[in-house]
Amino acid sequence: MVLNRKNKLLIGLGLACLILVGKLFSIQILNDKFKEEANRNAMVYDIIYPTRGVIYDRKGDILVGNKVAYDILVSPFEVGSFDTLTLASALGVDVEFIRAKMKGYHKTKSRIGNRPVVMIKQVPPETYMKFEELQYKFPGFTGQVRSIRDYPINAGGNLLGYVSEVDANFIKKHEGEYSAGDYAGKTGIEAAKEKDLKGEKGYHIYLRDALNRIQTPYRNGEMDKEAIPGKNIMTTIDATLQQYGQELMANKVGSLVAIEPSTGEILTMVSSPGIDVEMLADIGHHYSEIVNDPYKPMFNRAVQASYPPGSVFKLVNGLIGLNEGVVTPSTSYPCNYGYYYSSDRKLGCHGHKSPLSFSEAIMMSCNGYFCYVLRSILENKRYKNFTEAYNKWREYVLSFGLGEKLGSDFPSELGGNVPSSAYYDKLYGKNRWRFPTIVSLSIGQGEMGATPLQIANLCATVANRGYYYIPHIIKDYEDQTIDPKYKEKRYTMVDTLQFQKVINGMWLAVNGGPGSGGTAVASAIPGLDLCGKTGTAQNPRGADNSVFICFAPKDNPKIAVAAYIENAGFGATWACPIASLLIEKYLRGEISEERKYLEQYVLEGDLMSKVKTD
Amino acid sequence: MYSPVQRKAKQTIDWKLVICYLLLVIIGWVNVIAASHSTESINVFDFTARYGKQLVWILTSFVLAAIILFVLNPRLWEVISIPIYLFVVLLLVAVIFLGTEVKGSHSWFTLGPVRFQPAEISKIATSLVLAMVMGRPGFKLSDSKSFFLICFIIGLPMMVILAESETGSALVYLGFVFMLYREGLSGWLLVFVGISVLLFILTLTISSYVAVLTLAGIAALFYCLDSGKMKVFFLLCAPSICLLAFVPGFIQKLELQFSPFYIVSAISVILIPYLALRSFRKRERQGWIAIIVYLVGCLLVVSTDFIFNNVLQDHQRKRIEVLLGMKDDPTGIGYNVNQSMIAIGSGGLSGKGFLQGTQTAFGFVPEQSTDFIFCTVGEEWGFLGCCVVILLYFFLIYRIITDAEDSREGFTRIFGYCTASLIFMHLFINIGMTIGLMPVIGIPLPFLSYGGSSLWAFTILLFIFISLYRQEKKYY
Structure with a gap:
């Protein structure tokens, strides 16, 4: 082959195509990062929180049970203009509270992306019902069922211990077991029997589009997992x-x-x-009240x-x-x-x-x-x-x-x-x-x-x-x-x-x-x-x-x-x-x-x- | 009788090119379906959907191709090239004032339901004029008058398109360099462009200090190569440049308020007059070249630095920064590229299959049926599919170039090279953009992207060449 200008150009063309193919090879074959990100992009894990195990006393009376509460979630991405006053009164909060929250979301918009964030935690069912009636007026706002602890009798506060949302340290300490938004027992029996009580989270997987509109259940739901409720335990306490x-x-x-x-x-x-x-x-x-109490x-x-x-x-x-x-x-x-x-x-x-x-x-x-x-x-x-x-x-x-x-x-x-x-x-x-x-x-x-x-x-x-x-x-x-x-x-x-x-x-x-x-x-x-x-x-x-x-x-x-x-x-x-x-x-x-x-x-x-x- | 060989159409048309074209158009349509379907069922003849419209564009393109091949006299193109060129320039100017604004650029005419971009036709017109002017007997590119004429022919529409803020289309005009190279443009120009790009990137990504050092190395290499003093280069120039590269580190460690440029400047001030004197005495051409390369390069580095930091606007700066990987910004300007790479990367070896792509189907990739159509190819057909498409393009361009070389007429050859250059530029910039090799420049992928004016323009371009080539085959 003569190295004339035509052939030099053809070699150049070949090289350019090889560069493209090489880069494609690297991102399609060598690198798995994009496949993972694609999954993260398209799948929505709708978490189903399990109910925590009930704690009974020795006679079978409930010491710690569960009751339903709702977290109010908001997807700032989908929120249009809405009547803050109506929302505030429906949720029983201050108007300023909602305004401040929305302002905060607006500031961190790029970090939040198109996922929902928790605006108010543990709203009682009565309030939630009021909100639900008006929900159509507030696109982007949804409720999520959470089961929270309920104490029918005032017995054994110190023994039972408390349950609260996990923080970053806790998640780090229990690698892979918890994620943000989960609750865990921190003291007492709740902490000691955490493994039994907590149950397992479930999820529904949906495919979604770039606007976070849920399109279809992923593989008709065959990959979904039901939540497994926590195990009930019986204490020796009377x-x-x-x-x-x-x-x-x-x-x-x-x-x-x-x-x-x-x-x-x-x-x-x-x-x-x-x-x-x-x-x-x-x-x-x-x-803080408890921690600052001089009687500890x-x-x-x-x-x-x-x-x-x-x-x-x-x-x-x-x-x-x-x-x-x-x-x-x-x-x-x-x-x-x-x-x-x-x-x-x-x-x-x-x-x-x-x-x-x-x-x-x-x-x-x-x-x-x-x-x-x-x-x-x-x-x-x-x-x-x-x-x-x-x-x-x-x-x-x-x-x-x-x-x-x-x-x-x-x-x-x-x-x-x-x-x-x-x-x-x-x-x-x-x-x-x-x-x-x-x-x-x-x-x-x-x-x-x-x-x-x-x-x-x-x-x-x-x-x-x-x-x-x-x-x-x-x-x-x-x-x-x-x-x-x-x-x-x-x-x-x-x-x-x-x-x-x-x-x-x-x-x-x-x-x-x-x-x-x-x-x-x-x-x-x-x-x-x-x-x-x-x-x-x-x-x-x-x-x-x-x-x-x-x-x-x-x-x-x-x-x-x-x-x-x-x-x-x-x-x-x-x-x-x-x-x-x-x-x-x-x-x-x-x-x-x-x-x-x-x-x-x-x-x-x-x-x-x-x-x-x- | 003057017609030595009269071949039939079947024999004279380059069917390999036509088949290649048909394959690309069909692949394009299949991917437009995938990119624009939602979860509902697909009705191919639903002309409100993009795939329906694209079918109309494809069919009309076939009609256009047939007209060019079988109705119009190929001689016509040479004759009407100048009127078309002037008319198109007029259109390009008019669109700035009369056009519809689409995404910040005034480059579209709206005629009823149809929108078209004069910039697409201007590529054809420019190619025709270039072929006509350069194909004349006795034309010499080395003649400065001719050279400036060519620069003017290419530069005029380019400038107007830049004024429409269609940077992408203007950039494609740089592709004519390949054609000019074939026609005798000095290879040094390509080297010069290459070095400029290298310095530009080094200045922005690392520092102007490193860029200047690299430049010094290149200048030294030129000098030593030319005068056969490679020993000097490896024993003196290369080590001292490496040593200088560590200077900023030392300065930082010692916390001195001192710019490393002072050292480089001092060395330059001593070395340049010395080299100039020596070259003057010994009448060495190499010395002067090295000095000029170095000084021009320094000018480029300094001006790049200055323009980038002081002249460019924020969004332009951002685009360059993201492209060069200086800033990671998956939600902002880098969003498109990131999403597009995710879509392509998730395709793997053989892809997810037709209509199975989640990234493109659910609209994660913006502009997915037009500029980012290659994402659909990458996601649904995988690495193998991408290779097939690239191979088809390679073959298409290769075939155009060999046919052009095969031709005896300057007009056909030059027009062929223009066609090849334009397709190549579109191909490389577009695919390069979807996989993060190139900045996000909104130009379509020839034959594949959704859109009538682009498909028509490339069909016309290709089939003019096929008909020109065919006409030669008919008579010789």
Whole structure:
């Protein structure tokens, strides 16, 4: 071929065609980006939101249900001129609100493109109906059904937790599971059981044109997906009891936990002050109010606050002493307003008879007696040295579910604290600490901490005579079974036979009769064999905390309760009546006439001013 | 008797060209159907729909083709070329004042239900006049008087069309360069245009500094190539230019308030007089050329920079920016191209099938049956379909060029090259635009795009050439 001008031009023509073909090859064959964008262009995913699972109480009453609300969507692309005044009145909002919104959309028009955006969230059906009648006047405005949470009874705000729209962080954290506009449980049961409750979104796929007019269902809808509703779950909560507990705890700071000893099911769990379900339903509006509340209503004290257990811990020391053989039911110790752990230092006690026996010491909550007990445990010659004895003691304590997380199904549970020997070694130096150093552990004070849930579990353990089930809040329901670990008995290291001896003391503490010296005689419920142990835990911030654990009936117990009231003084003054009223309500269904005065006293009690909030 | 060979029509007509034409027109119609149907059923004879109208245009084109082939005397074209040309220029001017405004340009006449664009006919008229003038015996393009005459013939309608703000159609006139090249225009002109385009793009996309460095490299290459000093180029010029390329980076790192141009200017001020002196003494032509290339190039870079930033209006600037990929703007000016590339790209190897395209059918691509008809081809027929169409065009142009070369008459040859150049320009700009190689310039794809005046114009253009060629075949 001669390279004349004709051929040069033909070569040029060939090259130009090759350039075109090359570019076509790159965008049609090599690059998938355009195919994806084409799909995104032409398909409209019409999302169908699933209804969230219902949360039932143990009797099948609805704690959390669903109700219908409507989001008002607007496609700024399709909106022509319309009467803002009519729209505002139909939707029950301010005219300025709509004007401002429309102005905002106009500004971000290119970013919005031709998809609809949410203008108003969760409009109630009554309002939506008004809007629907006039909808034809407002092209571009549509409604979208959303199911939102509904709370038929005010029970267990803190337990249930709230549901709210996911934010960017949440979406990022749960890669691929959520997209903007979805709701998710953020706290409590809603968060813990989110996977079951949320269900699966569905969608209809439509083909649309460039003006976003829906043309036809894509492939006649065969690719569509129906929404799968969330699974319903049943909690162990007794709604009536929970509600009553909340009433009793009104205007007090603290926790009230009730467990069914024979199953470990949590019947009631109150953290006060808590969140009303009304606030949960509209968390968006109340959020800052809740966060700024000095009493921290979001803080679930029942599982997150680590308190010194106080005198209720004497039960544990007593049981270890019995098991180790360093004390017997007939062992007597003297106590004269306290126990001298060095020549000039005394751990004080209140006035009671002296000397006293084991069950009397429990009944009257003698501090001195249990100092002797712990000392005998720790200075037991069976062990090589003091540290080994301490470690053994600690092992016993941990077997009661203290010092470590119980492993309940409640999210954000904390474990309290039982100091290890290493901790004291570090604090005082190796082998430089002895019984006098840690004397306050005898009466559940000092470095130790337990959550109200752990204290309630301790009570359930005693009620069961030596074992417990991990306290839990979700029951088996329909096809959902709970973790088998919640159905395993967990025995303490103390022989089950020892428990009866402690229980006798607890029975006397309540039922010893007036003048007997029992610490909780005022809480006796005639006819119900209530067994209890009071506690008065020191609180460095103000008055002592009032503690009471109790279970009933004595034989074959149905309920075990722990009440922990901050800054309320003696165990007997507030915690006892509250716990005993709760038990009476649960076992009898109502409060007997002769105890009505006690109920009134509790309901009217306002201890908020005693609590320091800074 | 003076007629040595009398061949029959069957033998004299270049049927390969005609078949190629018919195939393209039919492909065009099929794609107009796909591009303008909605989900309802298609009635081919629904003349309110675009595909119905296009059928009318196609049938009338066939009639036109037949008239040109069988009724009109091919000699006629040479005779009436000048009157037609003058008439068309008149029309082009008149349309500015009397025409209907369509999308911001006054380039359409409305006659009852029919609208037509004089610019389409002016391409034919210009081609005819060019063929007539240049085909005369003794015409020499190197003669400056003739050269300016040709420039005037091409430039006059081009300027008027520019005044109608039909930039796209005006741009097509640049295609005559290919014909001129064939007829003896210096190849340097093409090189010059190429370098200008390169500098233009570099100035806008990277920086004028890089453009100037590239220019220096080209000038040095010219000089060294011409005087056989390639060693100097590779050992001295290329490394020093590379080194200079890093200067702006250093300046930025050291945070100096200092333009890298100062260094380049200083070097230029020393080197240029030195080179000039040397060339003068040794009477070296190469030195002077290098200096001129460098200085003219610098002027181009500076003026590009200045015009782009100070003269052009915002929307023009935006178009160039989007084309050169300087700004990504899928919702604004880049929307068309983006959507068109999505449509074509989504076609894949073999396409989605006739009427199965979602992008074109649902109107994502604007102007989809006219300027963006190729999107439908790309989406519904895929890479293979695109290749077939491009191959058909290649064959068509190739065939026109070989036929033109085959011809013994200057008029036929030059008219053939004009036809080939015009079809090529339309083809390359239009398809290039739909796949993002070219800016969005609203010109139709010959034979495929919906629209009567474009189809008619290209039919007339092609069939004049076929009839000219045929006439030669008849008698020689």
